[in-house]
Amino acid sequence: MEKRRLGQSSLQIAPLAFGGNVFGWTADEKTSFALLDAFVAAGFNFIDSADVYSRFHPGNQGGESETILGNWMKARGNRGKVIVATKLGIEMGPGKKGLSRTYMMHAVEASLRRLQTDYIDLYQSHRDDPDTPIEETLSAYAELIRQGKVREIGASNFSAARLAESLRISTAQGLPRYQSLQPQYNLVERQGYEGELENLCLKETVGVIPFYSLASGFLTGKYRSPADAEGRTRGSRVAKYLNDDGLRVLAALDDVAQRCNAKPAQVALAWMIARPSITAPIASATNLDQLREIMGAPRIKLDNDAIAQIDKASAPGHSA
Secondary structure (H helix, E strand, O other): OOOEEOOOOOOEEOOOEEEHHHEOOOEOHHHHHHHHHHHHHOOOOEEEOOOOOOOOOOOOOOOHHHHHHHHHHHHHOOHHHOEEEEEEOOOOEOOEOOOOHHHHHHHHHHHHHHHOOOOEEEEEEOOOOOOOOHHHHHHHHHHHHHOOOEEEEEEEOOOHHHHHHHHHHHHHHOOOOEEEEEOEOEOOEOOOOOOHHHHHHHHHOOEEOOEOOOHHHHHHOOOOOHHHHOOOOOHHHHHHHOOHHHHHHHHHHHHHHHHHOOOHHHHHHHHHHHOOOOOOOEEOOOOHHHHHHHHOHHHOOOOHHHHHHHHHHHOOOOOO
């Protein structure tokens, strides 16, 4: 399995990451173990989680994803074989949010306890915290790295301006730098990342691990009408893509997939893997059939004509 260096970090990751937001939400512990076993057996090594997963699900408190991941690593005895990424900063309860030093020291211990490990490979700021000085956040990360609790750090949902300022401060003050960015990015939502943010990541050699790479499942092609989304767990999330723009993207994926003897989801992920700024897209699965499908994406090598066809169909501001 090809491995790619994440930014300028010490981490070498396979070109597809597993999104752990489903653990404890749409995948129970038994299913999650089976998915993780199959993912690692196929040669992949990067699993992305967050402390807040899946607090958004009724009845959950947050920490469910990390807990299941920790239970799996303990049961399999394979901590050294996987790269664990998690995040902090989104509210976990009253007063439990942000990127202040005080909260970060509390949050990391909670994540380590749930993960049943003594270190996190990639610890990420889940979202920017304008109320905390950047220097304070990066200094706290420096302390965690010195303590051996964190190997590398990353940012998620940052604007280009704030990421650039963070990188500047890291260089000026000799503090750890964000080695990765986790933006929302996929074929039906290109505007937020392409342009200033992507250019910055390329210039500064920041690895990019996009989330929602399959647009909540829309790019698998299983949602083509409102009826397809009705009653589905993520149905409300894909409704916004059921328009001329979204269906034009699906048509291009269908055409390329047919020529490549592949599935639309595989082509959508292969397009991202081929993009020079992308290290590894993050995708989730809730059953083994879905997982096997997405794990086939890195084997698909799109030619220039296929990439151009998908680029044109998904271009922001496309006019028919």
